[in-house]
Amino acid sequence: MKQDEFSLIRQWTSRSRHQQGDGLSVGIGDDAAVFSVPAEMEVVACCDAMVETVHFLRETMNPSDIGYKAVISNISDVAAMGGLPRFALISVAVSPRWSAEDCQQIYEGIYDACEAYGVRVIGGDTVSSPASFYLSVTVLGEVEKGRALRRSAATPGQLVFVTGHLGGSAAGLDLLRRSGQTGEAALERWKPLLSFHQRPHAQVAAGRILLSSARAGALNDVSDGLASELWEIAEASSVQLRIEERKIPLAEVTRSYAEQAGVNPLHWALYGGEDYQLVGTVEEQAAGAIGERFAEQGISFSVIGRVEAGEPAVWMKSEQAWKPLVKAGFNHFGESEAGKG
Amino acid sequence: MKQDEFSLIRQWTSRSRHQQGDGLSVGIGDDAAVFSVPAEMEVVACCDAMVETVHFLRETMNPSDIGYKAVISNISDVAAMGGLPRFALISVAVSPRWSAEDCQQIYEGIYDACEAYGVRVIGGDTVSSPASFYLSVTVLGEVEKGRALRRSAATPGQLVFVTGHLGGSAAGLDLLRRSGQTGEAALERWKPLLSFHQRPHAQVAAGRILLSSARAGALNDVSDGLASELWEIAEASSVQLRIEERKIPLAEVTRSYAEQAGVNPLHWALYGGEDYQLVGTVEEQAAGAIGERFAEQGISFSVIGRVEAGEPAVWMKSEQAWKPLVKAGFNHFGESEAGKG
Structure with a gap:
């Protein structure tokens, strides 16, 4: 310039x-x-x-x-x-x-x-x-006025939900980083993953539905991976979140790509970030109606767990065992990962 | 990090x-x-x-x-x-x-x-x-609502004014850049120039007085030097601004420092920038009252010229001759000077 x-x-x-x-x-x-x-x-x-x-x-x-x-x-x-x-x-x-x-x-x-x-x-x-x-x-x-959805509004008894699918952005990044070896054909074959990574959507309509329902609890967006976003809600709300691994929504293309790449796609969902889905909590009796309103807008709505009382923590059930979910976010390019102010 | x-x-x-x-x-x-x-x-x-x-x-x-x-x-x-x-x-x-x-x-x-x-x-x-x-x-x-002071509101017949003193920030920068040769004693002697450069004021109170007077025209802040700010007003308002060199307010310390440094301080005022004073226009009959309200707040108010009709231009009178004022802003550190979006 x-x-x-x-x-x-x-x-x-x-x-x-x-x-x-x-x-x-x-x-x-x-x-x-x-x-x-x-x-x-x-x-x-x-x-x-x-x-x-x-x-x-x-x-x-x-x-x-x-x-x-x-x-x-x-x-x-x-x-x-x-x-x-x-x-x-x-x-x-x-x-x-x-x-x-x-x-x-x-x-x-x-x-x-x-x-x-x-x-x-x-x-x-x-x-x-x-x-x-x-x-x-x-x-x-x-x-x-006075209606903004906070991270701190989760209360015991509510359900934990997430919009859309997770891990797609990290899968797209993985694809791009391997493309030197795998070539153009792989990029073409797994094209949806590229748009998950390069042209993500923001869930504005979903946020507006939640705000208007008056039955929503906490809300957060998945910018740093599901694990770290769940921890933010747990800590801001002073609650425990207990989620089930098998309920975490992954797109079919993400699963297929992960399988051929020999990677567990759950890692991308939990620690990949940049999916820009919403994760939050809703009252149990309102979940059905909210899910229907989401469906009308073409937004998928997955209940992945429940809020419980207790010291702030996030637990995940996999293969019948409950384990604490590690808090860390994924680090794309080495040790210079960003922190949020 | x-x-x-x-x-x-x-x-x-x-x-x-x-x-x-x-x-x-x-x-x-x-x-x-x-x-x-x-x-x-x-x-x-x-x-x-x-x-x-x-x-x-x-x-x-x-x-x-x-x-x-x-x-x-x-x-x-x-x-x-x-x-x-x-x-x-x-x-x-x-x-x-x-x-x-x-x-x-x-x-x-x-x-x-x-x-x-x-x-x-x-x-x-x-x-x-x-x-x-x-x-x-x-x-x-x-x-x-609807009261914001625009660059485009100058009209022929209004007076051009500026708050405070100009060129002090550029003088302070000059002092700092020479301090390798001149040493600590010079920094101590010309201390006010350092604060002009390092800890400038913003003229919020002056802006509020102008807004409340209902007799203000255009307004701009002096971030890139008086010349470029005057040009912005002239172009946004489609008017000519005619200012007088001798009326441009310079602090005594800026004049003294310039004299010993062998520099024309006017250059700093016109092209130095970062003084964060306000420059603008007011109706002639309101200038006295506005100047008094500024004085009550300890803010100096200098009338430096007048708005006239005509193709956008800025003219400056020095030694009885009117000349067009060059538009350029000063470039502190070589060719990578910033532009504003």
Whole structure:
């Protein structure tokens, strides 16, 4: 980024120009953006960063996937509060090893993800980086006052559920990392795994159903693997969670790929992360009705266990034996794994 | 950041624990923060990034100054809309060359700046960086509905003003960069310049006075040097700005230091940036009253020129001659200067 950086940045963010209305008073291009929130709503705010070599490798994610996923990880956090995502601010530090075309594609991915979820990019900062590429996204949403779904709301007697299927993102990463040996044909054969990893969905509709049911307990999104998310709920709610291994939902393609790769797919589900499903608790008598509402939206709903009283802990039953579930999250690229602030 | 990263991050962000109330429903520690906004207010949102070697050098800024200034640059953007800053989200990528103590100090600076302006840190993401240190701050504030002060609101006949003094931050940087030759005594002698550079103020109170006066026009903050900020107003408002060189306010210490350094301090004011003063326009008949309200708050208010009709341009009168003012911003550390998205 040199002389013409301003016009380049204008070009990359051109999809944000001339957007006003629907609560947005001042969009991109002033000192700050300004928007209004309906009187019955509160603001939901979150921020997630992705750093080259720490959170992604260029070999396994193209620039538009990187932009797409950085937005999804934030939208997923809003979904995990039961909120509706509305606006995004994008902070990018561009490495000299990234071309203007790469940057254009990062922004294409960012805008594609935003538009898929009705989110508008209203600001940000694009700067140079001397070395690695860095992308930090802030997503702002709204949620009905006093109704946000917390990690701390699990109570004994509730059921533990998860949306969709788990482990698919880690399976896709495994596939990509082996593709040097296995070649293009393998990528083609297991294509759904690539989209699990590169173009994940955020479960906004599921979060909204849970919020509206008034029978939901705790909620969390699966960004760091099921084990660590369950532990967060157990600790925030001061309860024990007892889940059954055989009930953890895995996609058929994930199972098949794992079998031929000689890997236990459960490891991906528990410690892989980046599936962006929701995990939480609901009152037992409401589970059927909530599951039906999910089904109407094409979202699968799996009850995987139960909340019990006791010192915070997570137990998993496998082959008739209950064992404590190890808390750790999976570490994709060695010892530089990210922590959340 | 390895094994104990989570406990370290908890320690760095400990000043965010157990803060609720005053509109904050969910603080740090869940998937997202949740806060409410009074019915008569809108949300103001902005985001600024600072990258090591691009925006600062460790030789001229200690870690707490870096954290402090990153927050101030965002609070200044909220001030430039006439808004009140309220919350911050902090995204940090920690380089392996930064110690845990350095990181602790970055956060101390962040919290010091936030607390000085009544801003609460409600979220963020702390990750590893393979090389340079990166810090992106999002500040959220509020402003009365429909009242935000825009860059585009300058109209012919209004006066152009600036708060405080300009060029002090660039003078401080100059002092620091020469300190290898000039030594500790020079740093001590010109101490006020160091605080201009390392611990700038944001003019929140000035922005609020302007918003409440109902006679303000355009507003912008001086983050990239007066010249580029004036150009932004001229272009956004489709007007000409005609300012007088002799009216540009320089602090006495900046003048004295410039004289002994053999530099024209006007260059620092026009192209230095990071002064975080406000520049804008007001109706001529209101300028006196606004200046008095500023004086009551101890903020100096200098009329430096006038708005005229015409193709967007900025003219400056020096030694009786009017010349067009060059648009460029100053480039601190070579060709990798940042651009704003």
